[in-house]
Amino acid sequence: AQSVAQPEDQVNVAEGNPLTVKCTYSVSGNPYLFWYVQYPNRGLQFLLKYITGDNLVKGSYGFEAEFNKSQTSFHLKKPSALVSDSALYFCAVRANTGGFKTIFGAGTRLFVKA
């Protein structure tokens, strides 16, 4: 069965410092992996995805994520956090073995302090 774990409910970081939001997954076959962000009172927005190819993927707003197959992880990173990055972040996984179902993690709230 597919599953996604975001082990931290909340991440706090100072503006200008690097940030990491963690995600691990379990899926049969090779995964399609996604990160989405939700700003207050708004729907989810797509940040980046891993389908195949280079393990380091770059996305919107300076975010990047590294696919690590051996550790089944897809951590979201940014070299220098901004206060405006404060939001709720969701990791999601979909198996490439067919079907349309995407499983979302519980979400991690990121607070960036000025």
Place this chain on the structure above:
Amino acid sequence: DVKVTQSSRYLVKRTGEKVFLECVQDMDHENMFWYRQDPGLGLRLIYFSYDVKMKEKGDIPEGYSVSREKKERFSLILESASTNQTSMYLCASSSGVREQFFGPGTRLTVL
């Protein structure tokens, strides 16, 4: 600019009422999804559709039904609303294996 719209941002209904939530996308996507979002639980899939008139149950379909008569429109129906269906409802669409595009959400309160 791609767009997914939902019929209401906020909705208040009474227990036992029939509730319709509508979602429209303008991207000609074949896949459409309904999720509910609850704190600490992330997004849980209620139903999805991969083509007109086709539907598949997600993880929590009980108490819900859906309708997709046209490619661009996907409706979620609460046959008899209950207080435990108070939640944020999110609609999304996608093409193939690509990312999903989400609507702004409908916050439903059932009294």
